[in-house]
Amino acid sequence: MSEASPAIQVQNLRKIYGDKAAVDGLTFTVPRGCFFGFLGPNGAGKTTTIKMLMGLAPPTSGSIQLLGLPMPDRALDIKQLIGLVPDESLLFDHLTGGEFIEFVGRIYGLDRSVARERALELMELFELEGNQRKLIAEYSKGMRKRVAMAAALIHRPQLYLMDEPFEGVDAVGARLMKEILLEQVRHGATIFLTSHVLEVVERLCDRVAIINEGKLVQEGSMAELRGASDTLEDAFVRAVGVGRGTETLDWL
Amino acid sequence: MRNFYPRAGAGWTALIGSLWYGFWLVAAVAGCRLVADPANLGLVKSALPGAMLIIFLYWQVVPLLMAATGASLDLRKLQCYPIPPSQLFAIEVVLRVTAGVEMILILCGVALGIALNPALAAGDALAVTPYILFNLLLAVGLRDLLMRLLAHKRIREAVFFLLIMAAAVPRFLIAREPSAASQLARFFTSDSWIGWPWGAAASLALGLHVWNAAGILAGWTLAAAVFSRWQFAQTLSFDRESAQAGDGGAKPRQGMLESFYRIPSTLFPDPMAVLIEKEIRFLVRSPRFRLVFLMGFTFGVVTLLPISLGRGGGVFLGTNYLTLVSVYALLLLSEVCFWNSFGFDRSAAQIYFLAPLPFWRVLVAKNISALFFIALEIGAVTTVCALLGMPLGLVRLSEAFAVAGVVTIFLLCAGNLMSIHQARGVNPSTQFRSNAAGRVQAMLFIIYPVAFFPAALAYLARWAFDQELAFFAVLAFDAVAGIVLYRIALDSAVQAAERLKETMIAALSAADGPITS
Numbered sequence: 001m002s003e004a005s006p007a008i009q010v011q012n013l014r015k016i017y018g019d020k021a022a023v024d025g026l027t028f029t030v031p032r033g034c035f036f037g038f039l040g041p042n043g044a045g046k047t048t049t050i051k052m053l054m055g056l057a058p059p060t061s062g063s064i065q066l067l068g069l070p071m072p073d074r075a076l077d078i079k080q081l082i083g084l085v086p087d088e089s090l091l092f093d094h095l096t097g098g099e100f101i102e103f104v105g106r107i108y109g110l111d112r113s114v115a116r117e118r119a120l121e122l123m124e125l126f127e128l129e130g131n132q133r134k135l136i137a138e139y140s141k142g143m144r145k146r147v148a149m150a151a152a153l154i155h156r157p158q159l160y161l162m163d164e165p166f167e168g169v170d171a172v173g174a175r176l177m178k179e180i181l182l183e184q185v186r187h188g189a190t191i192f193l194t195s196h197v198l199e200v201v202e203r204l205c206d207r208v209a210i211i212n213e214g215k216l217v218q219e220g221s222m223a224e225l226r227g228a229s230d231t232l233e234d235a236f237v238r239a240v241g242v243g244r245g246t247e248t249l250d251w252l
Numbered sequence: 253m254r255n256f257y258p259r260a261g262a263g264w265t266a267l268i269g270s271l272w273y274g275f276w277l278v279a280a281v282a283g284c285r286l287v288a289d290p291a292n293l294g295l296v297k298s299a300l301p302g303a304m305l306i307i308f309l310y311w312q313v314v315p316l317l318m319a320a321t322g323a324s325l326d327l328r329k330l331q332c333y334p335i336p337p338s339q340l341f342a343i344e345v346v347l348r349v350t351a352g353v354e355m356i357l358i359l360c361g362v363a364l365g366i367a368l369n370p371a372l373a374a375g376d377a378l379a380v381t382p383y384i385l386f387n388l389l390l391a392v393g394l395r396d397l398l399m400r401l402l403a404h405k406r407i408r409e410a411v412f413f414l415l416i417m418a419a420a421v422p423r424f425l426i427a428r429e430p431s432a433a434s435q436l437a438r439f440f441t442s443d444s445w446i447g448w449p450w451g452a453a454a455s456l457a458l459g460l461h462v463w464n465a466a467g468i469l470a471g472w473t474l475a476a477a478v479f480s481r482w483q484f485a486q487t488l489s490f491d492r493e494s495a496q497a498g499d500g501g502a503k504p505r506q507g508m509l510e511s512f513y514r515i516p517s518t519l520f521p522d523p524m525a526v527l528i529e530k531e532i533r534f535l536v537r538s539p540r541f542r543l544v545f546l547m548g549f550t551f552g553v554v555t556l557l558p559i560s561l562g563r564g565g566g567v568f569l570g571t572n573y574l575t576l577v578s579v580y581a582l583l584l585l586s587e588v589c590f591w592n593s594f595g596f597d598r599s600a601a602q603i604y605f606l607a608p609l610p611f612w613r614v615l616v617a618k619n620i621s622a623l624f625f626i627a628l629e630i631g632a633v634t635t636v637c638a639l640l641g642m643p644l645g646l647v648r649l650s651e652a653f654a655v656a657g658v659v660t661i662f663l664l665c666a667g668n669l670m671s672i673h674q675a676r677g678v679n680p681s682t683q684f685r686s687n688a689a690g691r692v693q694a695m696l697f698i699i700y701p702v703a704f705f706p707a708a709l710a711y712l713a714r715w716a717f718d719q720e721l722a723f724f725a726v727l728a729f730d731a732v733a734g735i736v737l738y739r740i741a742l743d744s745a746v747q748a749a750e751r752l753k754e755t756m757i758a759a760l761s762a763a764d765g766p767i768t769s
Contacts, residue, residue: 054606057754079608092530092600094537094680099530106526107607112517135537 005068007032007159007190008053013062015048015214022048024214026062030192030207032158035185037205038194041240045214046194050163053192054084067159080108083152085162090148093137097147098123100136101154108155115154122150127176141168149177153184160184162193166200178204202232212240276354280361287365293372297458300362304383304450307359311352311387312394316415322351324395327488341392341484348391359384366457379456379469386449386473393480396487402539403490413550509536516620523609527617532624538596538680541588545625548581549632574637574644574652578630582656582663583700585629589622590667595678599761605753612746615671619664630656647720654727655707661734662703665741672748675756706730 008030015023023045030036040046051057053064055075064071066078084090091100098119105115123129126146136144149165160181166174181191182204195201201208202222209219218225218239225235287296315322325344349356363377401411446455446465449472455465513536516528535541593615594601604614630652638644710730714723749756 056602056605056757076608076610079606084606086602086606089599090603092534092597094534095530099533103526103530106522107609109608112522
């Protein structure tokens with residue numbers, strides 16, 4: 001693993017389902033230590049891309065390198081170095097938050113006592129200590145996201161892959177999570193996240209890529225992307241195009 | 253229907269369904285021929301009330317005992333729409349057909365036989381219609397009542413225990429009092445009182461006491477309609493979350509239980525230890541698993557014990573009691589431990605593909621957890637047998653554990669493959685399966701004989717050579733062959749998981765639709 005290699009390097013990545021290309025020739029690079037926003041409208045191929053990066057879906061063609069290691073050839077080595085927050089629930093409902101975080105820590109090779117100690121500290125950091133004895137099944141959506149993020153942090157990964165990490169999280173929780181993620185970047189970690197909340201991406205990310213219908217339509221620093229536009233939202237709408245417009249149905 | 257019969261595994265479902273319902277269709281045709289022959293009129297007259305009672309019991313009791321009550325509406329998802337409750341109720345009544353298709357087939361066969369029998373009036377065949385309606389309505393009411401009772405954490409195990417005890421009462425009575433057998437037998441013969449719904453239905457179908465029978469059956473059907481409508485209204489206003497809140501039934505506890513969860517860490521290194529530990533914690537807290545575990549333990553004990561102690565059990569049941577109960581417990585546990593071992597994990601199963609560990613470890617950890625619970629179940633049954641003074645020699649104990657162990661190995665071989673190829677998300681908080689009990693029984697009758705075949709060879713060897721040594725030698729050979737097969741099946745399952753992980757995760761993540769358990 002070369003320290004000089006980018007955190008993520010994707011070359012001509014394609015994923016075909018039936019006769020439809022969910023991801024169509026995607027090429028982009030995420031430098032190390034970068035907070036990278038991966039944007040696109042619904043059905044653009046964001047989740048499929050992140051699933052391929054995580055190793056959950058094999059690409060039809062193209063190549064992926066994470067932290068200088070080829071995926072899926074070095075999948076086990078890569079998995080050891082990354083932290084994941086997928087969009088769907090990754091949590092076992094009949095464990096408590098602390099038990100789940102400890103479980104993840106031990107899966108990633110931490111000693112039992114270390115995993116337990118870190119799990120308790122993370123529960124405290126994410127303000128979940130009052131729910132120590134509650135099962136995850138009883139958690140709210142926001143609390144579940146906090147547990148998922150806490151679990152992603154426990155083995156101190158070098159690269160985070162996050163699919164909609166702030167979805168369903170209240171303002172206090174979102175702020176807390178953002179601060180923690182920024183702290184990770186300051187310590188040299190790389191974060192690759194997808195989000196529909198453009199204000200969040202605008203505040204957090206150094207670089208942004210926008211995809212539409214499986215193809216990369218724009219990539220660059222936040223300033224480059226915004227260009228003459230006032231906000232990232234304007235740049236995003238310009239990049240993906242406005243569909244129906246503002247007309248409404250006659251009967252509505 | 254798409255929700256009840258998902259496309260994943262449609263071929264398997266079709267095969268099992270064809271075999272199972274094909275069997276009942278043949279039974280219905282046989283029933284039709286029997287009833288249609290005027291020479292059998294005497295037999296039909298004496299046996300029909302009993303047949304109607306068996307149909308009633310199969311329809312109402314078997315789904316509860318098999319923990320599979322068929323499809324049902326998830327009212328929480330439908331209540332926000334402007335659908336009149338009467339329409340929802342009507343749909344629910346129709347959905348109860350899924351729990352009694354076999355009996356409808358048999359009743360149709362009986363009705364056709366009556367219509368074809370020249371000694372009976374063709375119009376009498378219509379008697380089965382109100383009887384079907386009565387059973388459908390009663391099934392709605394009973395299911396709704398039971399679902400609400402079982403939603404309360406503190407009382408659900410007690411309720412189910414009472415149900416099992418109720419099922420065992422006739423056997424206890426027969427074992428204790430010989431005259432009870434003849435009294436119970438009256439329910440199944442032409443002596444059965446016409447006031448019972450099965451008695452009235454049989455009388456009506458045979459053209460006997462027509463007006464009385466019609467009035468009684470109409471009364472029972474009306475009572476069932478009122479009961480089911482009342483229970484349905486109760487379910488509509490039932491607050492499940494409120495019922496489940498505020499008690500510590502499944503809350504994780506410290507102390508002894510925590511030490512129990514940590515047992516794997518004393519026996520295995522991580523990550524195997526943590527995988528097994530997670531499985532044990534998860535299953536112990538899952539109402540569905542607890543119910544199945546309780547059933548495997550109590551149902552076998554309370555139903556088979558009186559027979560083995562009393563009359564009619566024979567030497568075989570007396571000497572093989574422990575093995576039979578152990579194997580029965582194994583059958584029940586296999587549904588949650590073998591056939592769909594990722595079902596309870598649902599979308600969280602993707603963590604096994606995301607984490608830095610080879611997938612074979614996950615399967616082996618799940619298998620070890622299954623073995624742990626099976627050993628615990630058999631251990632509990634053994635303890636009860638010892639407390640009741642059953643003859644428990646070393647040979648019988650060894651036999652029970654060895655037979656259960658060999659069968660388990662073969663079930664694990666098939667289970668690991670099925671867990672990958674037929675993965676389907678299961679809500680661990682629901683007690684009953686949404687699939688019909690018939691499908692579960694079909695699995696028992698079709699799949700299990702194959703898994704039991706190696707153990708059956710051991711019994712054959714014991715019979716042929718009249719030696720315990722031959723029995724245990726064949727079991728030992730079975731075990732070795734099973735382990736070799738297990739390795740092959742495990743490799744195959746791991747390869748299939750890598751190939752099918754997208755499909756598998758999608759199937760496990762599929763949310764419940766408006767028709768569920």
